[in-house]
Amino acid sequence: MVDLSINIAGLHFKNPVTTASGTFGYGEEFCDFMDIDHLGGIFVKAVTGQNREGNAYPRMAETASGMLNSVGLQNKGVDYFCREIYPRIKHFNTNIIVNVSGSTIEEYVEVAERINELDQVPAIELNISCPNVRQGGMAFGTAPSMSTKVTRAVRKVYKKVLMVKLSPNVTEISEIAKAAVDGGADVITLINTLLGMAIDAEKCRPVLSTVTGGLSGPAIKPVALRMVYQVHHAVSVPIIGLGGIMNATDAVEFILAGASAVQVGTANFIDPAISIKIIGGIENYMERHRIGSIKDLVGALKHDKK
């Protein structure tokens, strides 16, 4: 019997497998396919201050071993989430973590304050890949100073576990991670999507209506793993890793690199029950390697002695 449970910043996870924001709706959409309660947690679709329609179609392009998306944070806003969606999902017996997004620091704070009041939500994930409209659309998470500023502002109003989700579109990910921790982050989650582009050669046009979009899927795993590894060596707060996880072996690689838990994202589109299979696969791995507790696997990457 292996022990998959792990405590992350005071939050108990029955296992290290969770699902990524934007790939799992609000959980209820997957009830036909699996029992949500088996998961360590779910990161629900981004919630913003106001209703957002999102970007124009086309919002996606399939790419080699992945896809680009430019959905644009379509959601009905925090009011609707609290009134209509939360009551339907709060009974799930898994950690419900709300992804908080915004265009201004004020918006992040407003949403965080409202989510703070929801009893059955033990944590939020601050999505700092959003463009800061007050700073010419530069993503919050591309500058250490902005990362600290937005985290600090939310920290003041949010009393529970504060996770900050990093954008990989930076030169030095460890800097951003440190900046978020300085601002009060309890957990770092990474990576969000990589900025990419697709072109339709026959039409001579970009495929996405927004020209560029976020790349996800197996293609980004090597970058995500590298960043988890680097951040693990830069900060001492727990890390949740994501980026192209398709199976249990992928998940184990992230844990070895330093992640205490993982998020499964794009893989959910291909096999809606993949996250459950990954839990079983991790168990299997631990039995084969005679590892009693998942805690012993976190950051257990072996290095040659120099």
Next chain:
Amino acid sequence: MPPKKLVQDLQIINNKRLNERHFLLELLAPEPLPVMLPGQFVQVLIENTPNTFLRRPFSIHSADKVKHTFQLFIQIKGEGTRYLSRLREGTKLNVIYPLGNSFSLPATNKILLVGGGCGVAPLLFLAQFLHKNNIRPTILLGFRTKQDIAEREEYLKYGNLLLITDDGSEGEKGQVTDHSLFQKQQIGCQHIFCCGPEPMMKAVARIARVHRVNCEVSLENMMACGFGVCLCCITPTDKGNERVCVEGPVFNTKRLKWI
């Protein structure tokens, strides 16, 4: 309550090449079929090809409750569909189904089905469904050329079939909306169901609006998941962005913001 979505391994029991670009896959389910309605679609997993990461959506072309089978009418467009076209009987395919909403059952029996290219796919299922409800529609199908026409005997069973080809090699000549049916003062129907390339559906929708008849189309937006979570396949409607895979693929054209 929509029926539960299934993820199943289905066996290919027939792979019939219809012509150079189209083939029919008949799939056998391991248990009785769920309720499947015309307009709905399935998401097929395609393995072992370098550039097909996501599933491929296909309309349900017909279904046989007694045999536990359903058919997909597929046009070869790229690597994924080419791979499927070569699969042998006995191969298993992993499929998520049934997905999406369905064509409505209108109050009238003066119905016109209009299809172009691989847009014909859901129309056979619709014609079979209308037949069960004692309705015999007019079915207008447009193809590039005579060689592309497939399954005409099937359509003839269920409706009054009219054909038009781009090159005039069979039936009238021209695009679907060039057909003489649309040039009359009265188009003689009260409800149109249409599926095909977007410019064709838009043109038919405009005609429907002029003649003040109801029109339902089946949209084919690009999808990642096909079951409502990725929010990639949206189309703008009078109620904001709606998902082609859940609130669609069938929409009444009055609601769409593309005309």
